[in-house]
Amino acid sequence: MIIVKTADQIRRMKLAGRITGEALYLAREMVKEGVTTKQIDDKIRQHIEKCGAKPSFLGYGGFPASACISINNEVIHGIPSPNRVLKEGDIVKIDVGAFIGGFHGDSANTFGVGKIAPEAQRLIDVTKHSFELGVAAINVEAGRIGDIGNAIDTYVRENGFSTVKKYVGHGVGADLHEDPNVPNFGTAGRGARLCRGMTIAIEPMVNMGGPEVIERPDHWTVVTKDGSLSAHYEHSVALTADGVILLTKVD
Ligand code: MG
Ligand code: MG
Helix, strand or coil, rough: EEEECCCHHHHHHHHHHHHHHHHHHHHHCCCCCCEEEHHHHHHHHHHHHCCEEEEEECCCHHHCEEEEEEEEEEEEECCCCCCECCCCCCCEEEEEEEECCCEEEEEEEEEEECCCCCHHHHHHHEEEEEEHHHHHCCCCCEHHHHHHHHHHHHHHHHCCCCCCCCCCEEEECCCCCCCEEEECCCCCCCEEEEECECCCCCCCEEEECCCCCEEEECCEEEEEEECCCECEEEEEEEECCEEEEECCCCC
């Protein structure tokens, strides 16, 4: 069931979104050669707790950290570790959530460590722009969920990359994952109707090679089946009478 939010609830979601966005911004500043993913996770947790919020991911389904940090061919759900040291040329996906005032924020981005390969940069740029096209495809009054995924997938395929099909965006609110699913592929004009008050996390996961993914034996980390690089970009967004608001965007 899709839970439509009131204007007051969306105001509260802006606070959760801002704290989430700030944590991701601080994490970005730490992405340098020699830093461990655990150090980045610690910084994220400190910021979220300093703001009086709770890390949404900590303990979610048993997840042991505050952020998912995934490197290179890891797509999502990487577990921060003191043994994972960033090195020049890596691309790092950081996915963060914060819960406060009864609501969650959820946001992710991909960052290069030092100098990265031009094709890796193109993957990151295409992923971010596919998100922007997904947002641009939203018609709050008359659209459907499939409009978003169609815009994302069409652009990604035009650029020779592929969208992950097994994991998708989602409604976000009092629960981290609510209805509806928001796939990064689909048919325009199909799927759940969009309307004012919907709050959803749009999150293209884009692989340089094929769309297939597998789960590592740690039961968390999702990696590309063909070993190719993957990028991720996510904001929680609210559909309102004034258009689409990016709740987790701070920079
Ligand atoms: Mg996320
Ligand atoms: Mg999400």
